Amino acid sequence: MSGTLYLVPAPLDYGCTSMSPLAQSMPEGTLKVASNLQHWVCENAKSTRAYLKRVGENHPLCVPLQSMQLQELPREVHKKGDHLGDFDARHLLKPAMDGFDVGLVSEAGMPAVADPGSSVVRAAHDLGLRVVPLVGPVSLLLALAASGLNGQNFAFVGYVPSGPDERAKRLRELESLALKTGQTQLFIETPYRNTAMLQTLLQTLQHNTRLATASGLTLDSAQCHSDTTKHWKSKAWALDNATPTVFAIGR
C-alpha cells in the first residue's frame, strides 16, 4: 500500500520581522496531518525544520525533529522555476512508494503555487499516489479577495522584469489585457523592490485603472489598499521594502 502525498501550506510570515501564531492561519486539520508526517520534500531543510518546530508546539510531532527525513528540491528547480516539466522528481517520492505518507512544503504559503513543487506533484500522479492538498494561507487569493477587483476572471503572472524599461512595458501590457478583457492581473515582487514597483505603477498606469496591493497578509499589521491610480496619488498610501506584497491591476 503506497503512501499519500500531502501538500502542506506554510505560514506567510517567513522572513518577516513579526510572526503570527500558527492557529491564526492554519486549520487544526492541517497541523494534525503535518505533525504525523516523518518524510518531507521541501524547498529548504532549515526553514522546514523551523516550521515543524512551530507545528510541534501545537501538536506533538510523531518523531523528534532530528529524526525527520527531509529531502530538498535541487537548486536548479528553485532558480529556473519548477514548471518546465524537465525535472523528474520520482526518486524524491521513494518513501511514499515504500508506504510512508510524504509532505511537500515550501518556504511560505501553498507549495506548487507561486513556489516550487509542481514537479513533485506531477511525479506523484505519474506514480499513482494519492495527492491531498491541505488548507492554509495563500497570499495570492487573500490579496485577490481583498482587492475588490474581478475575482471571476483573473490571472497570476509571477514576477515582472526588473529593468525599468522592460518593467514599464510589461506593466502596460498587463494593464491593456486587464482593461480589454476584464481579467484581473496579479503579480509579485521581491520585497526590497516594493516602493520602486509602486512608483513605476503610478507613473505608468492610466488614471482610471484600479491598482490594489496587499502587504503582510495574516499579520496583525496587514494592509490592503485598492483604488484608481488617480486616487492613489492623492492618498498617502506607502509600501515598505521589507514586507511581502501582492500587486493587482484591474478595471
Place this chain on the structure above:
Amino acid sequence: MSGTLYLVPAPLDYGCTSMSPLAQSMPEGTLKVASNLQHWVCENAKSTRAYLKRVGENHPLCVPLQSMQLQELPREVHKKGDHLGDFDARHLLKPAMDGFDVGLVSEAGMPAVADPGSSVVRAAHDLGLRVVPLVGPVSLLLALAASGLNGQNFAFVGYVPSGPDERAKRLRELESLALKTGQTQLFIETPYRNTAMLQTLLQTLQHNTRLATASGLTLDSAQCHSDTTKHWKSKAWALDNATPTVFAIGR
C-alpha cells in the same frame, strides 16, 4: 471609529452529501473572528445562518443566531456577476460606518473569488474602511496545487459555455493559450454537468495536453487526478454529477 470589513471564508461542503468538521479547513483565528461578528453581508441568509450555527458549535457566538444582522446581496449581483462595477454596495456597509465590524461571506470558499462580493470590497475601500481577508479553503488554489500544472503562471476563467459547439470552441481556445504561453487555465462547472464536461474535454483536447480535476476538496472523499488526455482515456477515472469539481488544462 469605523468598523473593519472581514472577508470570511466558508467551508467547501456546501450542497455536498457529506460534511467535514469546520476545524478541518478553518483556522482557529478565522472561527474566532467569525464568532465575534454580529453584522454580515452575505450571498444567502439561510445558508449563512447554517454556517454560523456550525461556527457557534466551535466558538460561542457573540449574540444569539436570531439576533444576527444579515443583509443579502441583491439577486442581480448573483446572476450577472459582481465584477461589472455597476452595483453600489456602500449602503450595505452602514453598520461599519456606525463602528461595527462586518463579515462578508459567500456560500462556499472565499467571498469575491469565483463568487459574489467584490462590489462590497470595493465599497469598503471607497469608504476608507479597513479590509481584512481571513484564511480558509479556496478550491481553485487547492486544485491548482494538486494538479502538478504550472503554478507560477495561471488563470481562472470562471464557467465555460454550456452549448456543445461553443463549449468545444472555448476549450480549444483555452488549450491553445495554455500550450502557447504555459499559463495553466482553470475553470469550473455546475456539478450536474461534470461527466458531460469530462467527456467533451477528452474528445476535444490534444493527446499530450495535461488535464487535471479536483473533486470534493477538503472532504475525506476528495479526488485529485492529473495526466495527459491520452492516459486519462486508458485510466478508468470518472467524475460524478454531484460533487463540486475544478478543472485545469496545461502542458
